[in-house]
Amino acid sequence: MAIRIDRIVFLIIAVALLEGATSGTKYEVGDDYGWRVPENRSHYENWVRGKKFEVGDSLEFNWTDTHNVLEVTTKTEYDACVKTNGILKNISPATFDLTKNGTYYYICTIALHCDLGQKVTIVVGNGSSSSPPISMSNNHAALSAVLSTITIVVASLVHLCSLLLY
Numbered sequence: 128m129a130i131r132i133d134r135i136v137f138l139i140i141a142v143a144l145l146e147g148a149t150s151g152t153k154y155e156v157g158d159d160y161g162w163r164v165p166e167n168r169s170h171y172e173n174w175v176r177g178k179k180f181e182v183g184d185s186l187e188f189n190w191t192d193t194h195n196v197l198e199v200t201t202k203t204e205y206d207a208c209v210k211t212n213g214i215l216k217n218i219s220p221a222t223f224d225l226t227k228n229g230t231y232y233y234i235c236t237i238a239l240h241c242d243l244g245q246k247v248t249i250v251v252g253n254g255s256s257s258s259p260p261i262s263m264s265n266n267h268a269a270l271s272a273v274l275s276t277i278t279i280v281v282a283s284l285v286h287l288c289s290l291l292l293y
């Protein structure tokens with residue numbers, strides 16, 4: 128029994144380490160100030176300054192009162208506070224994953240909040256995504272990547288079962 132518990136603890140630690148190694152930084156947008164109408168329009172620009180966002184990082188918007196987060200896709204929409212297109216999250220805290228290089232735009236759609244400066248631009252990498260056109264060879268590469276991942280997962284599960292049953 129003692130041996131079994133040792134192994135279970137070891138596995139839990141190993142999984143935790145693996146997850147820690149693959150997850151990026153989680154940014155609390157505005158830090159303790161949170162996500163709200165700022166005192167001046169450069170508030171969130173100032174918050175972004177000096178930060179280096181990377182693929183795998185995530186943003187957490189945290190608020191009380193009435194706010195939300197809309198991710199818009201173009202600078203034009205962002206600059207003009209266009210509230211009609213994009214991914215809207217209404218529940219605090221709202222998390223957005225930065226899954227690839229590019230420029231991400233977030234605004235609050237309540238009343239004039241965006242116009243008053245409740246908006247933030249996040250640049251990941253050099254700010255542009257490099258998505259090569261999908262070709263046949265890319266599809267093959269993607270397929271074999273998926274297959275090898277499945278193989279690894281199945282092998283791990285078999286291994287896990289054998290350890291637990293031992």
Ligand SMILES: *[C@@H]1O[C@H](CO)[C@@H](O)[C@H](O)[C@H]1NC(C)=O
Pocket residue numbers: 165166167168169170173
């Ligand atoms: C805007 O407000 C932030 C804090 O909310 C402050 O650090 C910054 O200096 C202010 N900028 C201007 C231009 O007033």
Ligand SMILES: *[C@@H]1O[C@H](CO)[C@@H](O)[C@H](O)[C@H]1NC(C)=O
Pocket residue numbers: 155159161189190191220
């Ligand atoms: C969100 O903000 C509230 C108050 O501003 C704070 O108490 C809480 O810890 C924050 N939540 C997170 C997940 O940071």
Ligand SMILES: *[C@@H]1O[C@H](CO)[C@@H](O)[C@H](O)[C@H]1NC(C)=O
Pocket residue numbers: 182227228251252253257
């Ligand atoms: C993202 O950009 C950084 C810096 O420009 C670069 O080092 C990295 O390889 C890029 N990652 C992807 C997935 O394109």
Ligand SMILES: *[C@@H]1O[C@H](CO)[C@@H](O)[C@H](O)[C@H]1NC(C)=O
Pocket residue numbers: 253254255256257
């Ligand atoms: C950003 O990086 C990508 C891929 O490395 C490159 O194609 C693009 O020209 C770069 N853009 C800028 C503005 O440097």
Ligand SMILES: [Cu+2]
Pocket residue numbers: 163164193194195235236237240241245
């Ligand atoms: Cu708002």
